[in-house]
Amino acid sequence: MRNISAVASVVLIVAGTFGCAKRRPPAEEYPPGESVFRRACQGCHSLPKPDEKTDDGWSDFLRTHVDQAGLTAEEQTTVIEYLRKNN
Numbered sequence: 001m002r003n004i005s006a007v008a009s010v011v012l013i014v015a016g017t018f019g020c021a022k023r024r025p026p027a028e029e030y031p032p033g034e035s036v037f038r039r040a041c042q043g044c045h046s047l048p049k050p051d052e053k054t055d056d057g058w059s060d061f062l063r064t065h066v067d068q069a070g071l072t073a074e075e076q077t078t079v080i081e082y083l084r085k086n087n
């Protein structure tokens with residue numbers, strides 16, 4: 001346990017130190033779904049809020065929109081799962 005928390009502290013210190021130097025935190029700080037969402041969904045407009053739509057709303061809307069956004073099939077699934085979990 002001691003080792004794990006020591007490693008966690010070092011990771012937090014490093015992330016904190018270098019995180020501030022960048023405009024946005026590095027993608028690795030986000031869970032996988034959120035990092036894809038942040039990378040793929042704010043190139044053309046500001047990042048939508050996950051609670052903008054219901055589960056079905058996101059599925060229906062993104063079915064067509066992800067083609068426009070140029071996401072791979074895997075990224076589509078990841079983003080839809082992320083939005084449905086966080087709405």
Ligand code: HEC
Pocket residue numbers: 037040041042043044045048052061065066068069070071079
């Ligand atoms: C290639 C550019 C592009 C990318 C990348 C993109 N969008 Fe969009 N998005 C648009 C355009 C253009 C509109 C406005 C026209 C429309 O509604 O299709 C829009 C509108 C929206 C809207 C508001 C429209 C509504 O009916 O609610 C939401 C929500 C949205 N995008 C979510 C996303 C998400 C989530 C992603 C990531 C998967 C994403 N967008 C990636 C171009 C993009």
